[in-house]
Amino acid sequence: MSKNLRNTSDPVVWVVIIAVTLALLQVFEKTLWLVVPALLALLLYYTLYPLVQALVFRGVERGHATAAVMVTFLILLVVAAVLIAPQAAGHALDWQTSAARYLEGGIRLLNNLLSTLEAHFPPLARAHLADVVARRLDQSVGIIQYLEPIVTGLAVGMPALLMAPFLAYFFLRDGRRFKNLLCHAVPNAYFERTLTLLREVDRTSRAYFQGLLMLTVLDTLTLAVVLWLMDFPAAIALALICAVLAWIPYVGSILGGLLVVLVAATDFPGTSTMAYSAAALFVFVRLLDDFVYMPITVGRNLHMHPLVTVVMIFAGGAVAGIAGLTLVLPVLGVVRVVGETVGIVLTDPRLRARHRHARWRCRNAAAEDLIMEQVAMPSPGPGRDIGNSTVR
Amino acid sequence: MTFKLPFLRACPLNIGYLRSLSLFADLTPPELAIVGHLLHERDYLAGEVIFDECEVGQAIYFLLEGEVTICRQGRPEDSQLARLGPGEFFGELGLLGNSIRTAQARADTDCRLLVLFSDDFNGLMDSHLRVAHKIGRQLLRHLGQRLRELGLAVGAHRHL
Numbered sequence: 270m271s272k273n274l275r276n277t278s279d280p281v282v283w284v285v286i287i288a289v290t291l292a293l294l295q296v297f298e299k300t301l302w303l304v305v306p307a308l309l310a311l312l313l314y315y316t317l318y319p320l321v322q323a324l325v326f327r328g329v330e331r332g333h334a335t336a337a338v339m340v341t342f343l344i345l346l347v348v349a350a351v352l353i354a355p356q357a358a359g360h361a362l363d364w365q366t367s368a369a370r371y372l373e374g375g376i377r378l379l380n381n382l383l384s385t386l387e388a389h390f391p392p393l394a395r396a397h398l399a400d401v402v403a404r405r406l407d408q409s410v411g412i413i414q415y416l417e418p419i420v421t422g423l424a425v426g427m428p429a430l431l432m433a434p435f436l437a438y439f440f441l442r443d444g445r446r447f448k449n450l451l452c453h454a455v456p457n458a459y460f461e462r463t464l465t466l467l468r469e470v471d472r473t474s475r476a477y478f479q480g481l482l483m484l485t486v487l488d489t490l491t492l493a494v495v496l497w498l499m500d501f502p503a504a505i506a507l508a509l510i511c512a513v514l515a516w517i518p519y520v521g522s523i524l525g526g527l528l529v530v531l532v533a534a535t536d537f538p539g540t541s542t543m544a545y546s547a548a549a550l551f552v553f554v555r556l557l558d559d560f561v562y563m564p565i566t567v568g569r570n571l572h573m574h575p576l577v578t579v580v581m582i583f584a585g586g587a588v589a590g591i592a593g594l595t596l597v598l599p600v601l602g603v604v605r606v607v608g609e610t611v612g613i614v615l616t617d618p619r620l621r622a623r624h625r626h627a628r629w630r631c632r633n634a635a636a637e638d639l640i641m642e643q644v645a646m647p648s649p650g651p652g653r654d655i656g657n658s659t660v661r
Numbered sequence: 662m663t664f665k666l667p668f669l670r671a672c673p674l675n676i677g678y679l680r681s682l683s684l685f686a687d688l689t690p691p692e693l694a695i696v697g698h699l700l701h702e703r704d705y706l707a708g709e710v711i712f713d714e715c716e717v718g719q720a721i722y723f724l725l726e727g728e729v730t731i732c733r734q735g736r737p738e739d740s741q742l743a744r745l746g747p748g749e750f751f752g753e754l755g756l757l758g759n760s761i762r763t764a765q766a767r768a769d770t771d772c773r774l775l776v777l778f779s780d781d782f783n784g785l786m787d788s789h790l791r792v793a794h795k796i797g798r799q800l801l802r803h804l805g806q807r808l809r810e811l812g813l814a815v816g817a818h819r820h821l
Contacts, residue, residue, distance in 0.1 A: 630706045
């Protein structure tokens, strides 16, 4: 079927697919309170699905298997939270101090860089580039105060994230029933094609999310090893944060790179080459990831041309900001499958004819007894009495 | 006791009836319950096309109620190949995935069908090999029977 889909793509269908994708991204941007937990739930669903299936393979009933896997996952989550909480609480108390320290380290690195540039390029020295930048940074004092609303916003949004395991549980338990319910609403003529469509949608989203998870694990491991070799503190945590930030194409990579540079500039104040080399290495790895790995892993799983993938990432960012950047690939993948299949189904004259024929038969069957009655009964004459009323 | 949304409750298929279908004859009640969750129930009106000749087959159909005619495309009266009744099944090659339908299937009377999608059968082979094996064995018996009948019809039955 997927072969058929690719063979029958035409420009009009693709224009519609891209338009629908961008429209959906705009809607999703306005409903992030639901979209983010739903996406996390999908991620959880595709992570836990193999475990549930493994239990089902051993003869455990699906409902029980789902409950067992979710309970185990939640217990592990609570244990991890209990282990991490004391350290996190300790750091939370001085997060403001730490953030300020790292920002100062970054500013110091920037000043050093600009001074070096001025020393080597007289026009920059004549323009007093270092002073101008320093004044600008002074004007934007209290960068920390910009961080506070972000942190508060995240704290407010946390309860919505609790929906994720709840949704994932129902996806795992009732996913098949929901699919059957959808199928039940489909007319007979389109039934087999719709089953194929649902299989393709499932395959597409599974490929995307599993590809994303694989990419995150690989990114974390690679970065952790590199950062550990460069003697960075908390290399694994830093690598994990950078890998998760990379879910946002391009912007996430830049933020991750910035984070690594700030840590390098602050924790290795005497050796500015460390910060430069870390930045260069990180940017190289991340750009390689965005332009090469992502299109050929996630993009290939979605059966999309790397050029389309890259262009759509930019379009998603332009339409719906960071949410658009993050969501554009899975949304495009699903809309592509649905759009192409609907295009095939609705333009198939035989299927449409069968559907019209079935509707005609349904209408006739619904009115059959009435027609027979009408044929059998003589037509009522004017003013014929029926009970107490008179029909005219 | 688990909470289930009313519209998501499993279809209350009669397990005893499923067992009367020859393809599921070897299955135990728990195994029938597993298969029951994979089946889709569809209603067709008399004269409605179930599938066309040369269409890509994705599913096997079991007849619960009513009668179905297997015929050449668009000629149910003069080229009837078979007339099936309750308990019988058709389109079994669709279970093997992406095979071309060799004839048209039409509802002769109003009928109720159960449909097993090839992808679900493949999933069954992964998740419940024993169940899939039992169904596969019955399917092979059925196909063998068909081949024997065909061989007898053309006089080439020695190797069948």
